[in-house]
Amino acid sequence: MTIELTNITKRFGAFAALDGVDLRIADGELLALLGPSGSGKTTLLRIIAGLDWPDGGDVSFDGENALARGAGERQVGFVFQHYALFRHMTVFENVAFGLRVKPRAIRKDEAGIRARVKELLDLVQLDWLADRYPTQLSGGQRQRIALARALATEPRILLLDEPFGALDAKVRKELRRWLRSLHEEINVTSVFVTHDQEDALEVANRVVVMDKGKIEQIGTPGEVYDYPATAFVHGFIGESVVLPVNVTEGRVWIGNQPLNIAAPNVGGPSKLYVRRHDMQVGSESIGLRGAVRHVRSFGAIQRADIAVCAGGNETVIEIDTPRDHALRTGETVELHPRRYRIFAD
Amino acid sequence: MSESAIAFDSGRVVVRSEPWLARVVIIGLTMLFLTVFVVLPLVIVFAQALTHGVVAYLAALAEPEALAAIKLTLAVAAISVGLNLVFGLIAAWAIAKFEFPGKTLLITLIDLPFSVSPVISGLVFVLLFGAQGYFGPWLQSHNIQILFAVPGIALATTFVTFPFVSRALIPLMQEQGTLEEEAALSLGASGLQTFFRVTLPNIKWGVLYGVLLCNARAMGEFGAVSVVSGHIRGETNTMPLLVEILYNEYQFVPAFAVASLLALLALITLIAKTILERHLDEGRQVRDH
Ligand SMILES: Nc1ncnc2c1ncn2[C@@H]1O[C@H](COP(=O)(O)OP(=O)(O)O)[C@@H](O)[C@H]1O
Ligand SMILES: [Mg+2]
Numbered sequence: 001m002t003i004e005l006t007n008i009t010k011r012f013g014a015f016a017a018l019d020g021v022d023l024r025i026a027d028g029e030l031l032a033l034l035g036p037s038g039s040g041k042t043t044l045l046r047i048i049a050g051l052d053w054p055d056g057g058d059v060s061f062d063g064e065n066a067l068a069r070g071a072g073e074r075q076v077g078f079v080f081q082h083y084a085l086f087r088h089m090t091v092f093e094n095v096a097f098g099l100r101v102k103p104r105a106i107r108k109d110e111a112g113i114r115a116r117v118k119e120l121l122d123l124v125q126l127d128w129l130a131d132r133y134p135t136q137l138s139g140g141q142r143q144r145i146a147l148a149r150a151l152a153t154e155p156r157i158l159l160l161d162e163p164f165g166a167l168d169a170k171v172r173k174e175l176r177r178w179l180r181s182l183h184e185e186i187n188v189t190s191v192f193v194t195h196d197q198e199d200a201l202e203v204a205n206r207v208v209v210m211d212k213g214k215i216e217q218i219g220t221p222g223e224v225y226d227y228p229a230t231a232f233v234h235g236f237i238g239e240s241v242v243l244p245v246n247v248t249e250g251r252v253w254i255g256n257q258p259l260n261i262a263a264p265n266v267g268g269p270s271k272l273y274v275r276r277h278d279m280q281v282g283s284e285s286i287g288l289r290g291a292v293r294h295v296r297s298f299g300a301i302q303r304a305d306i307a308v309c310a311g312g313n314e315t316v317i318e319i320d321t322p323r324d325h326a327l328r329t330g331e332t333v334e335l336h337p338r339r340y341r342i343f344a345d
Numbered sequence: 346m347s348e349s350a351i352a353f354d355s356g357r358v359v360v361r362s363e364p365w366l367a368r369v370v371i372i373g374l375t376m377l378f379l380t381v382f383v384v385l386p387l388v389i390v391f392a393q394a395l396t397h398g399v400v401a402y403l404a405a406l407a408e409p410e411a412l413a414a415i416k417l418t419l420a421v422a423a424i425s426v427g428l429n430l431v432f433g434l435i436a437a438w439a440i441a442k443f444e445f446p447g448k449t450l451l452i453t454l455i456d457l458p459f460s461v462s463p464v465i466s467g468l469v470f471v472l473l474f475g476a477q478g479y480f481g482p483w484l485q486s487h488n489i490q491i492l493f494a495v496p497g498i499a500l501a502t503t504f505v506t507f508p509f510v511s512r513a514l515i516p517l518m519q520e521q522g523t524l525e526e527e528a529a530l531s532l533g534a535s536g537l538q539t540f541f542r543v544t545l546p547n548i549k550w551g552v553l554y555g556v557l558l559c560n561a562r563a564m565g566e567f568g569a570v571s572v573v574s575g576h577i578r579g580e581t582n583t584m585p586l587l588v589e590i591l592y593n594e595y596q597f598v599p600a601f602a603v604a605s606l607l608a609l610l611a612l613i614t615l616i617a618k619t620i621l622e623r624h625l626d627e628g629r630q631v632r633d634h
Contacts, residue, residue, distance in 0.1 A: 051527050072533040084524035088546045098532035101542070153533060 001062050001156040001189050002027050003048060008057035010043055010213075017043045018054070019213040025191060030183045032200035033193045035210035036236065041193040042081070044210075045159050048191065049078045061156070074157075077150030077188075081161040083142045085134035091145050092130040095120055098153040120148040123182070140171040151186070160192040164199050176203050197237045201225060209233050231271055231343035239276040241317045243288075244310050246270065247342065255310045260286040261337070266344045274337040279319040281333045288335045290317070295327050302327060306335070390608045394601035405599035406606070413579045414587040414603065420495065421570075421583060422563040425503035429559050430552070433510025438544075440511075441518030442526070452515070458507050467501050467572025493575030498583065501569040506559045513555030517548055517625075550624040557621065561614040565607055 003025040010018040018040045025031055033041045046052040048059060050071035059066040066074055086094050095117045099108055108116065121127040124144040134142060143163060150158060163179065164172045180203050183190055194200050200207045201221040209216045209224055209232075217229040228234035235242065245254050247267050252259040254272075263270070281304075290308035293316065297303075301320045304327050308315050319335075327333065395402050405411060439445075440452060458466060472478050474491040484491060491497045525547065529539040545552075567585040574581040582590065584603050591600035 049531055051531065071527070071530045072535070076531060078528070078531045080524055080528060082524070084528040086525055086528070086543055097529065097534070097542075101529070101532065101534040101538045149528075149532070 003066075003157065003189065003191075004058075004060045004063075005044075005048070006058040006060075008044070008047060008054045008059070010040070010047065010052065010054050016213050018047070021057070021210075021213070021215055023208060023215065023218070025189060027189055028187050029189055029191075030180070030203065030205045031191045032204035032207045033191060033210060034197060034200040034207050034237075035195065035216075037195055039210045040213040041195075041210055042161055045078075045161055045191065045193050048157070049076045049159055050074045051078070075153070075155050077153070077155030077158045079143070079146045079150050079158070079160040079163060081165055083134070083146040085142060085146055085149070087134055089133075090130065091121070091126070091132050091134070091137070092117055094134065094145060095148045095152050097149060102153075116152060120152055123151070123185075124148045138171075139167050140175060143167070143175065147182075151188075155188065158188050158190040160190070162194055163192050164194065164196065172199075179203060201237070209236065211236070228273075228341065231273065234273040234341055234343070239318075241274045241276055241279050241319060243272040243274075243308060243315055243317065244269070244313075245272045245342065247344075252342065254288065254308070255312070257287050257309075259288055261340065263342045266342050269345045270342050271345060272337075272340055272342050274340045276318060277320045278338040278340070279317070279321075280336055280338055281319070281321050281325065281327065282336065283334065284336050285334045286336045288337075289332055290335060292327050292329055292331050292333060295329060297323055306333065308335070387608055387612075390601055390604050393597055394605040397598055401598055402602050402605075405602040408599060410579050410582070410587065411599065411603055414582050414584045415606070417495070417498070417580075417582065418564050418584045421499050421502050422560055424499040425506055425563045426556055426560050428499075428503050429507055429510050430556060432507065433514060433555060433559075434552070436511045437514035437518055440515050441521075442523050455508055455511050458505050463505050463566065463568030464572055466504050467569035470497060470501050470504075470569075470573050492573055493577065493581055495581070497573040498570050498581060501573045502563050502566050505566055505569045506562045509559035509562065510552070510555035513551045513558070514548055517551040518544075521547055550621055554618070554621045554625060557614055557617050561610060564610055 003023075005021055005023040008018050008021040009016065021040075021044060033044060035041050043052060047054050048066075050066070050069065050073075053067070061074070086097065089097070096113050099113045099116060102108075117130075118127060121130060124147060126141060126144055126148070129137065129141060129145070134145070137145065147160070147163075160179075164175055167175060176199065179192075192199075192203070201224075204221065206218065207221055207224050208218050211232050217224055217233045219227070219229075224233060225237055228237060234240050243254060245252050245259070247253070247263045247270050250263060252261055252263045252270075252272070288308065290306040293305040293307050295302055295304045300323060302323050303318060303320050305316050305318055308317060321327065394405075406415075436451070436455060440448060471492060473480055474484060474497060475481050476485065491500070525543050526539050529543045530536075534542065564583075565585060566583075567589075570583055571586060571589075574583065574586055576582060576586060576590065578590075584607055588600050588604045588607070591603065
């Protein structure tokens with residue numbers, strides 16, 4: 001099912017949690033809402049689910065106005081950040097809940113409910129936990145039960161709030177892979193919220209980067225990583241080196257030192273953004289140089305703190321370079337970015 | 346979980362750093378105090394009730410006046426507990442699950458019956474429903490009797506015991522939040538289904554706890570009921586009122602016989618309360634995992 005959000009705004013008092021959000025989600029997509037804590041991701045998800053109402057804007061499912069329908073009528077499966085499993089019910093009853101509360105006319109009989117719950121517990125590979133209570137499960141198990149519960153009623157949309165949030169690194173990795181393959185299997189339009197770029201880049205087909213209630217960029221994981229549209233996205237995704245520069249008449253200056261790089265379409269005080277691994281150390285000179293302050297080596301790379309003079313101030317940047325050219329503390333090196341972006345302040 | 350560890354630990358510390366004499370004296374004084382002020386009166390109540398033997402005791406309770414008082418007390422308790430159960434649930438639900446202006450004021454108002462002397466609570470009803478009261482003339486012209494009758498006693502008791510259920514539920518429901526309810530709604534449950542299948546099971550021990558305390562106070566209430574009852578023998582005397590009347594007439598065995606029932610109620614309440622508190626604690630610990 002397609003979801004279309006048009007100019008969504010939501011305020012809490014004077015504070016705008018969502019500020020004019022436009023988003024189209026295609027049928028069968030696995031979309032990530034990525035952004036720092038407080039950027040409005042959960043609020044947006046809750047508005048799609050019908051658990052919150054926007055102050056302005058439209059939500060439509062397959063072209064139909066979804067705001068005319070309550071949470072229970074939207075056929076949305078919602079997996080809460082802290083799972084919100086029914087604590088007084090067994091795993092089985094948790095998963096069966098959505099089936100049991102259906103109106104009598106369309107409710108499955110007991111055998112039908114049992115079969116469906118069994119099917120879902122098999123799907124999340126936890127059928128052996130049917131008689132446990134939520135408190136007797138690990139975080140990863142709770143997460144999967146919450147997912148099974150949300151899927152029981154065959155929702156047309158699946159919404160997951162920080163599905164990997166509270167899990168340790170190993171379980172997190174497993175669950176990511178599992179969620180992706182589950183999506184391939186059931187292929188329901190899915191949106192998940194995360195503040196972790198790795199979650200978003202590894203799992204989603206498309207990533208929506210949010211900040212302060214606004215969408216900064218929408219694109220595939222490759223696009224948002226390689227072609228960040230804004231300074232925020234560049235800084236938020238991947239490791240970035242940031243230097244203050246000034247652009248006048250197409251020329252880039254760092255302090256009073258001109259740099260031999262182009263700055264299309266910007267002017268005035270700006271920031272030069274370079275991925276940490278794109279900043280190279282070598283003989284080629286573009287006018288950017290710095291003093292090596294500290295070097296540590298591990299694996300195939302060495303990581304160095306380099307102090308760059310920018311006008312009167314010094315900016316210390318951290319770069320990764322191959323180990324074949326060993327850096328020594330105290331030496332001055334030429335720096336040149338293999339790829340870079342300049343964003344006006 | 347860590348309780349036994351702490352007890353063991355502090356036990357060791359106490360033995361090492363404090364003289365045993367201080368411990369014995371402090372514990373001894375506590376025991377003495379409890380014995381004199383709590384246990385002894387209870388024992389005396391039962392002893393007095395049984396001075397002329399079990400037969401006299403049972404005969405005193407079988408007196409029509411005593412039976413009427415017991416019946417009235419049970420009826421009044423049933424009405425006020427029932428009303429307060431409904432009011433308390435609604436009030437606690439509103440406070441714990443919704444945000445609205447005036448919420449703080451409402452929380453303060455709920456506690457009002459606890460901070461006002463019961464006698465004053467009773468007087469308020471006299472001012473409202475008495476012959477000279479605001480609604481008095483209207484009630485008289487429609488031949489409705491509230492004061493000096495069961496409705497007045499039930500109203501006064503309900504007012505005095507109002508905070509128990511909501512007080513037991515508000516912190517519990519606030520702690521549990523609204524996520525499970527939202528999950529239920531999102532899964533297609535109606536409001537009523539959500540209440541009966543999700544909310545109520547989560548608060549059932551708290552509800553029982555509130556009902557228990559509410560009931561104990563409703564049966565034992567003296568001040569407010571005394572003002573509105575009119576003390577009509579065999580009609581508007583609840584058990585506590587009857588105890589006072591009998592005692593003032595030097596009928597000690599009947600007075601203490603009825604009093605012993607109230608004392609028994611207190612003991613049962615105490616035991617039930619302990620059991621319920623354990624259930625509530627367990628629920629809380631489970632959640633903390
Ligand atoms: N019920 C609420 N009342 C007041 N402020 C809220 C409420 N819900 C969210 N907010 C605020 O809205 C902003 C966005 O919240 P949220 O959508 O939860 O962000 P995210 O999920 O991206 O961390 C936050 O600053 C948060 O404090
Ligand atoms: Mg959130």
